[in-house]
Amino acid sequence: MITARALTKTYGETTAVDGIDFTVRPGLVTGFLGPNGAGKSTTMRMVIGLDRPTAGEVRVNDHRYADTPAPLREVGALLEARSVHPGRSALDHLRWLAATNGIPRSRVDAVLEQVGLGAVAARRVGKFSLGMGQRLGIAAALLGDPPVIVLDEPVNGLDPEGIRWVRTLARELAAEGRTVMVSSHLMSEMALTADHLLVIGRGRILADCSMSDFISEHAASYVRVRSPQQVVLAETLQARGLAVTAYDGELRVDGRDAVTIGDTAAAAGLTLHELTVVSSSLEEAFMTLTADSVDYHATTGAAA
Numbered sequence: 001m002i003t004a005r006a007l008t009k010t011y012g013e014t015t016a017v018d019g020i021d022f023t024v025r026p027g028l029v030t031g032f033l034g035p036n037g038a039g040k041s042t043t044m045r046m047v048i049g050l051d052r053p054t055a056g057e058v059r060v061n062d063h064r065y066a067d068t069p070a071p072l073r074e075v076g077a078l079l080e081a082r083s084v085h086p087g088r089s090a091l092d093h094l095r096w097l098a099a100t101n102g103i104p105r106s107r108v109d110a111v112l113e114q115v116g117l118g119a120v121a122a123r124r125v126g127k128f129s130l131g132m133g134q135r136l137g138i139a140a141a142l143l144g145d146p147p148v149i150v151l152d153e154p155v156n157g158l159d160p161e162g163i164r165w166v167r168t169l170a171r172e173l174a175a176e177g178r179t180v181m182v183s184s185h186l187m188s189e190m191a192l193t194a195d196h197l198l199v200i201g202r203g204r205i206l207a208d209c210s211m212s213d214f215i216s217e218h219a220a221s222y223v224r225v226r227s228p229q230q231v232v233l234a235e236t237l238q239a240r241g242l243a244v245t246a247y248d249g250e251l252r253v254d255g256r257d258a259v260t261i262g263d264t265a266a267a268a269g270l271t272l273h274e275l276t277v278v279s280s281s282l283e284e285a286f287m288t289l290t291a292d293s294v295d296y297h298a299t300t301g302a303a304a
């Protein structure tokens, strides 16, 4: 389990992480979601001891990373997949990591196969594509068979097959009882991968809840109804106990019960021109939640 208490990191005037508390539990994939510059990488770097907190602390399985004798066996991490010497082969890179952490060499072959790099193990890493580099980074994270795994934007640069592979891998690792923390700036990706959600914006936690709670709270649905007898229809639906709001030329009825609406209109002899269930997207909910914490907004010509 990963626990952060009042975790803070400042760089000069910039507060990258602003006194956050969270717990990442075993057996689940926890999605760490936030727009660019929100503080995801900084937080993850502190989890694995690459950055020291300015205040507060973060512990992995109740100890600080710096106090761990064989860290790769404790927590595996993918951060900056490109931080590998380009002249080294994938095999040599992993062998060197294994040797310095007391990990048997047999694990090197096992993880190369697991990430699908077995056939290119002897090739220089400098020749790797972005996706192959990501796979090598994930292999390094898995090398020590750690109970805790931290992956920073693991699907960056991967093709659709690779994205699906990472998603499945994260879920399998969690199903084995491991603690899995995965960052992303894409809500749609998290919705498919994560059981639990931590949303961060400008260094602060904006949401800490199960994925299903986030979906039921934010992915609101309504039924759009158009009728030439809009006023009468609204009164008839309200009389049935439905929550109805009139918008420009249409009615919006809370929920997704198009059947009741259609039947009610038919029973009252009212004509419908449209009856559509509309679900707002999770991406929209995420953007609304983090709207105030986005550093860089693009402006369209019209907006400018």
Ligand SMILES: Nc1ncnc2c1ncn2[C@@H]1O[C@H](COP(=O)(O)OP(=O)(O)OP(=O)(O)O)[C@@H](O)[C@H]1O
Pocket: 011, 014, 015, 016, 034, 035, 036, 037, 038, 039, 040, 041, 042, 043, 185
């Ligand atoms: N080494 C550093 N020196 C100065 N400022 C930094 C440093 N690292 C991060 N920051 C700043 O801290 C803030 C958080 O950055 P961080 O990289 O943690 O965000 P992120 O959520 O990972 O973003 P992205 O999705 O763009 O990677 C940003 O404002 C960033 O400019």
